[in-house]
Amino acid sequence: MLATITRVSTFALQNFWRNIWLSVATVTIICLSLFSISFLGVLTVLSGSALQHLGEKVDIAVYLKPELKDQQVLTVKADVEQLPGVKNLEVVTPTQALERFRAKHQDNPLIAESLLELGSNPLGTTFIVKALSDTGYRSILTALSGPHFAPYIQEAHFDDYQRVIDGVSGLTSKARQVGGLISLFFLAITLLVVFNTIRINIYTHREEIGIMRLVGATSWFIRGPFWAESVLYALLATLITAAIFFPLLQLAQPYVTTFFNGYSVDLVQYFSAHSLVFFGGQFLAAAALNILASTVAMRKYLKV
Amino acid sequence: MPLIEFRNISKHYPGSVTALKDINLNIDEGEFVSIVGQSGTGKTTLVKLLIAEEPASAGRIVVGGWDISRIKQREVPLLRKQIGVVFQDFKLLPRKTMGENVSFALEVSGVEPARIASIVPQLLKIVGLEAKADRFPRELSGGEQQRVVIARALAHRPKILVADEPTGNLDSINAREVIDLLKKINEFGTTVILVTHNREVVNDLKRRVVVLDQGRVVSDQSKGRYLL
Numbered sequence: 014m015l016a017t018i019t020r021v022s023t024f025a026l027q028n029f030w031r032n033i034w035l036s037v038a039t040v041t042i043i044c045l046s047l048f049s050i051s052f053l054g055v056l057t058v059l060s061g062s063a064l065q066h067l068g069e070k071v072d073i074a075v076y077l078k079p080e081l082k083d084q085q086v087l088t089v090k091a092d093v094e095q096l097p098g099v100k101n102l103e104v105v106t107p108t109q110a111l112e113r114f115r116a117k118h119q120d121n122p123l124i125a126e127s128l129l130e131l132g133s134n135p136l137g138t139t140f141i142v143k144a145l146s147d148t149g150y151r152s153i154l155t156a157l158s159g160p161h162f163a164p165y166i167q168e169a170h171f172d173d174y175q176r177v178i179d180g181v182s183g184l185t186s187k188a189r190q191v192g193g194l195i196s197l198f199f200l201a202i203t204l205l206v207v208f209n210t211i212r213i214n215i216y217t218h219r220e221e222i223g224i225m226r227l228v229g230a231t232s233w234f235i236r237g238p239f240w241a242e243s244v245l246y247a248l249l250a251t252l253i254t255a256a257i258f259f260p261l262l263q264l265a266q267p268y269v270t271t272f273f274n275g276y277s278v279d280l281v282q283y284f285s286a287h288s289l290v291f292f293g294g295q296f297l298a299a300a301a302l303n304i305l306a307s308t309v310a311m312r313k314y315l316k317v
Numbered sequence: 318m319p320l321i322e323f324r325n326i327s328k329h330y331p332g333s334v335t336a337l338k339d340i341n342l343n344i345d346e347g348e349f350v351s352i353v354g355q356s357g358t359g360k361t362t363l364v365k366l367l368i369a370e371e372p373a374s375a376g377r378i379v380v381g382g383w384d385i386s387r388i389k390q391r392e393v394p395l396l397r398k399q400i401g402v403v404f405q406d407f408k409l410l411p412r413k414t415m416g417e418n419v420s421f422a423l424e425v426s427g428v429e430p431a432r433i434a435s436i437v438p439q440l441l442k443i444v445g446l447e448a449k450a451d452r453f454p455r456e457l458s459g460g461e462q463q464r465v466v467i468a469r470a471l472a473h474r475p476k477i478l479v480a481d482e483p484t485g486n487l488d489s490i491n492a493r494e495v496i497d498l499l500k501k502i503n504e505f506g507t508t509v510i511l512v513t514h515n516r517e518v519v520n521d522l523k524r525r526v527v528v529l530d531q532g533r534v535v536s537d538q539s540k541g542r543y544l545l
Binding site for chain 1: 421426427429470
């Protein structure tokens with residue numbers, strides 16, 4: 014058994030080597046397919062990070078009336094926390110609210126002057142409410158606008174990042190569609206190229222194949238080297254893709270960091286951590302595709 | 318029981334071409350049979366049917382009690398190991414040495430390397446080429462190349478050796494050497510089927526001769542001559 018596996022592998026390597034330029038062209042085409050799939054992978058990670066980043070920015074600011082007593086604030090807080098879809102609630106005291114307001118408008122002397130004129134803190138307690146899902150904000154806001162909360166709440170609103178999220182989602186979806194089409198195109202080319210490569214290899218080895226048949230080699234033994242060869246193409250293409258992919262990621266990383274304005278999206282770390290699944294999956298898919306193409310070629314051209 | 322039985326064998330090709338018509342032939346174990354006839358009489362077709370290269374259109378072929386008329390594709394390698402085949406055009410791999418060409422037949426059948434290392438020199442010795450194991454086909458004469466092919470055909474110790482026009486590309490001296498080798502193999506117990514249209518070779522052999530003409534057996538004599 015071991016001898017047979019060794020011989021099948023040896024014949025596969027001979028096939029690869031004897032038509033070296035054809036093999037190089039085949040591996041290059043598979044590399045292009047894998048690159049387009051890897052690009053889709055990067056796009057998915059980036060869009061996922063962008064959407065998560067934007068999602069974290071969404072919250073509802075609930076401004077309570079300044080005259081509320083501490084006990085009333087606690088009661089309203091408990092009521093808001095009970096609302097369905099609320100993930101958590103942060104309390105900003107009037108003093109903290111004033112500090113934040115001042116910090117936010119520190120470059121505006123007019124506002125600072127107005128605050129001085131007022132003499133006292135005009136701001137009440139503020140609740141910063143996070144929802145469990147992106148779609149939960151509107152229902153929470155509707156509940157807060159109801160009569161139950163009307164005596165306590167001065168104003169409640171949330172910064173509507175939804176349009177931005179929708180925009181990013183839409184853009185990502187389109188990019189994925191285009192990337193998917195490019196990948197499909199390359200995969201189709203890969204199928205044709207591998208099919209043709211195996212066809213030519215069958216022709217090149219017709220003498221050996223004829224003798225193999227004559228002396229009693231099994232069909233599996235005759236077909237084995239061509240299958241092994243197609244798996245070899247997939248393996249080499251995956252290794253080459255991975256070898257080029259990571260340096261490219263390192264080059265792209267500073268631009269990604271700048272794009273996300275310091276938000277931590279470490280592509281190299283992400284793909285290093287997931288490399289086995291990411292490239293292992295690509296290898297298995299490419300190998301399966303190549304085996305399919307070589308099987309079709311053998312059915313058509315290899316009579317055993 | 319005969320080693321090989323052809324029972325009412327016919328072979329038709331598309332376009333109403335009939336290569337063999339109602340062939341009935343028995344070959345016993347240890348026989349040396351020459352199948353002769355002019356070109357296009359169906360000799361090679363008979364060989365193709367025997368090694369399951371092609372199926373018969375009608376009739377039965379039994380080899381060693383095994384009906385191969387409807388042999389499954391996965392069973393063909395087993396049959397081919399029992400029937401060694403030698404062709405006129407040698408079918409040697411030019412990039413392999415003589416030793417490697419013989420080894421190749423064993424390698425592709427999954428034989429262990431140690432066994433190959435012991436069998437190949439023996440086979441080359443039988444055909445008298447043990448000293449030329451490292452030569453490439455282009456470095457040897459046609460007769461020597463054909464002897465290597467015979468060594469390769471014997472690699473699986475087959476019960477039957479079929480030689481289809483083995484002297485077709487050889488001069489008379491080399492042809493004589495090859496025929497002598499086939500006789501020697503036959504003396505060791507292997508059934509030899511020689512397909513040829515070489516009148517001189519057949520007449521010198523003085524063994525059984527089956528004559529084919531237009532796809533039919535027209536003569537079958539135990540110590541026959543090439544009649545046509």
